[in-house]
Amino acid sequence: MFNFPIIDLKRLDSSKSEKEELRRGLTDVGFFYVKNWGLTNAELEEIETLTRQVFTASDAEQNKLASYVGEMAHSFYLFDMDSKFVQQVDPNLKLDVKKIDEKFWKMFLAMKNTGLELLTWFEKIFDLKEGRLRDQFASDPVCCLHGNYYDKTPKGEWGIESHLDKGLITLLYQDQTGGLEAEYEGKWYPIPPIEGTLIINLGRMLEYFTHGVAKGAWHRVKAHKGDRISWPFFLNPSFDAKFGRLDEFKWNAEEFEALEKKRRINVSGTYEPGTEFGSGTYRDWHNKYVVNADEHRRNKGHLKIWEMEEPSKAEVDGPNEKSSLQVRPNQWRKPNTRIYM
Numbered sequence: 001m002f003n004f005p006i007i008d009l010k011r012l013d014s015s016k017s018e019k020e021e022l023r024r025g026l027t028d029v030g031f032f033y034v035k036n037w038g039l040t041n042a043e044l045e046e047i048e049t050l051t052r053q054v055f056t057a058s059d060a061e062q063n064k065l066a067s068y069v070g071e072m073a074h075s076f077y078l079f080d081m082d083s084k085f086v087q088q089v090d091p092n093l094k095l096d097v098k099k100i101d102e103k104f105w106k107m108f109l110a111m112k113n114t115g116l117e118l119l120t121w122f123e124k125i126f127d128l129k130e131g132r133l134r135d136q137f138a139s140d141p142v143c144c145l146h147g148n149y150y151d152k153t154p155k156g157e158w159g160i161e162s163h164l165d166k167g168l169i170t171l172l173y174q175d176q177t178g179g180l181e182a183e184y185e186g187k188w189y190p191i192p193p194i195e196g197t198l199i200i201n202l203g204r205m206l207e208y209f210t211h212g213v214a215k216g217a218w219h220r221v222k223a224h225k226g227d228r229i230s231w232p233f234f235l236n237p238s239f240d241a242k243f244g245r246l247d248e249f250k251w252n253a254e255e256f257e258a259l260e261k262k263r264r265i266n267v268s269g270t271y272e273p274g275t276e277f278g279s280g281t282y283r284d285w286h287n288k289y290v291v292n293a294d295e296h297r298r299n300k301g302h303l304k305i306w307e308m309e310e311p312s313k314a315e316v317d318g319p320n321e322k323s324s325l326q327v328r329p330n331q332w333r334k335p336n337t338r339i340y341m
């Protein structure tokens with residue numbers, strides 16, 4: 001067992017040891033738990049029940065959800081990473097789409113707020129000027145919430161293969177099954193469920209922008225005990241965010257460069273060396289790697305993904321673009337088409 005940091009968001013302001021643990025999570029481990037982030041255990045139980053229903057419902061019911069336009073500006077997608085599923089469809093199950101929409105939107109916002117609050121804490125821990133991370137990279141972040149459904153992972157396969165998330169931060173809620181593992185100093189350790197907590201891991205973009213001082217951590221999932229649901233929320237940069245690295249962290253540039261080189265050799269096949277950042281904006285990167293996610297998929301896995309996406313303000317209000325909601329109807333997509341990880 002590994003001692004992953006557990007941060008109580010309510011105590012962070014007043015407790016020095018809590019801040020030290022956050023620093024350890026941020027700069028050494030790359031993974032940490034967060035308590036008191038917003039939703040109650042009862043709300044999370046309800047989310048779990050509703051998600052299970054979504055994955056068990058017939059195509060017709062799923063399509064009802066996909067074409068539902070709630071009060072909120074978002075859309076749903078569904079795609080399979082792998083089609084050999086044993087999971088049964090319940091033909092009699094009716095989805096309460098309004099309720100699903102409301103509950104998921106609440107979860108979405110709670111996770112987004114937690115992510116932004118954490119970015120502010122990272123600025124404090126790193127002694128950066130206030131807003132240095134949030135203003136430069138996340139003034140209008142591209143966000144997306146997945147429901148990941150893994151049926152029991154067959155022997156020799158992966159629920160999701162070893163990978164590094166691409167964005168700034170990932171905030172993940174998992175059910176009580178277990179199966180998520182993270183790498184630390186060359187060894188793999190389970191990240192067991194702790195009721196009510198979120199698991200935070202840092203993505204490659206945050207790592208890259210900080211010259212590797214914020215640590216991106218590799219992780220993978222084997223749902224060998226039984227089927228499993230997890231809800232990762234991906235906080236990505238704003239479309240207009242410039243891909244400039246922060247000079248405050250330049251002192252670590254050489255070490256990071258060396259690490260990046262080593263990675264390419266060690267993990268060829270899952271690393272996707274094609275995903276270079278360049279010096280443009282997140283929009284350039286997004287158009288290159290996310291819009292054509294099929295071609296650039298970085299990992300295989302035995303799971304289905306249900307995605308809830310919030311168009312960024314830039315996407316909706318852009319001067320030359322029609323609202324994405326007008327031009328892009330809600331829809332289920334099968335199989336895999338886009339992945340905002």
Ligand SMILES: O=C(O)CCC(=O)C(=O)O
Pocket residue numbers: 146148160165172174180219220221230231232341
């Ligand atoms: O299901 C999990 O616990 C992890 C999922 C994950 O790593 C991802 O979707 O990027």
Ligand SMILES: [Fe+2]
Pocket residue numbers: 163164165170219
């Ligand atoms: Fe991930």
